[in-house]
Amino acid sequence: MNTGSIIGAIMKLNLLFSREISDDLREFVIKTLKRFFKKVEIQIVDFSINLDLFYNKLRRQVDLDKLISSLAAKSDNLFLMIISKDAYVPGLNFVFGVAIPYRGAIISTYRLKMTTDKNLFLMRLSKTIKHEMGHVFGLMHCKNYCVMRFANSLYELDKKSSEFCRRCYKKLEKIGVL
Ligand SMILES: [Zn+2]
């Protein structure tokens, strides 16, 4: 799908959670999505994904490259999946999330949760949701004080803005998801 065909279409997002994700957290994710991406219709789905198939036992991490390809093949709509296991893509030690533009994204809460401060965890999660969904709607990494700034560590994630910069915000507005 290119940008042209996404504009004006009803944007539906298939939302998936791995089993262990608590009800509270599910609600938080839905609230975060609804508060920001107002024009996106969310539907919770369950593709009965067996995460074991994507789990690398030696690394004790989920291979998000493989998982996102599998989801992209199953999902008719845009998608976002939240998992709690640690995650990687080949070439990187770990990732907070991955995205395919105009298809979907996956977020792992594993590293985000490495704090005793619940509010900090939720702030990290909400930043990561905005960031990965930004990619889903075609945004690239941004050098501004912006949630689309690339973060390679919790330090960088905590330091960056929780909001889109003016330029990124305008792009999202133009696509029609806000
Ligand atoms: Zn990114």
Ligand SMILES: [Zn+2]
């Ligand atoms: Zn930006």
